[in-house]
Amino acid sequence: MEKKVSLMEFQSNPNIGLYMFVNDKFCLLGIHVDEKKKKEIEDILNVPVYFISILGTELCGVFLAGNNDYLIIPEISKNELVEIEKITSKHSVELICITDKLNTLGNNMCFGDKIIILNSDYPISFINSLKKKTNYEVIKLKNSDYKSAGGLIRFINEKYFVSQELTENEIAPILNKVGGIGSINKGAPFISSGIVGNKNGLILGSNCSSIEIQNIVESLNFI
8 A cells, every 4th residue: 555645734733743643543633624634634544533632622642642552541521531432442442541640641652562652750650550551661761851752752654753852872772663863844853743644644744844754754664
């Protein structure tokens, strides 16, 4: 199947990753778009798109973390939980709710296939609970200036794309799977706000420069 790449924005905002959670099974979209754009997203990613809200906001990319096996959520309303349970059950993804004051899980953790990289400020109780529930290796991102692991590292198509703000030493545990390092939307360091995708397609913020686009596409094996 041909892998597709597209530039996109929502209401003139190129930070598309704030509003989307994507894996190889579905796309959760926090912001309502017209049918044409929804169809475009489904066509690029080759998965169904579901409109949801998290904690009464459109920011599902900020609050949700996970991969093809797990969706990690903060404490949310009963109505929101019911909607997400329907989706994860339909697509055989295990839903896990973990409580912590750092509830912006999408910002603070990055899921690989068997590794979770997370903000070093999470307490040991949170880390142990996450390890027990997923049986994954959990690695703390040790950077005093930039702790938002989920915002700085994106895992797509079996490769990591990493913010240029992180050093080789800081990403040493995943170095063998790092496809590339760079920025998005003309120099922004929080690359996950401008990159979403799965094995089928890639959507980038509309403000990405041609150099950034080429770097990301090549790094994540979309050419």
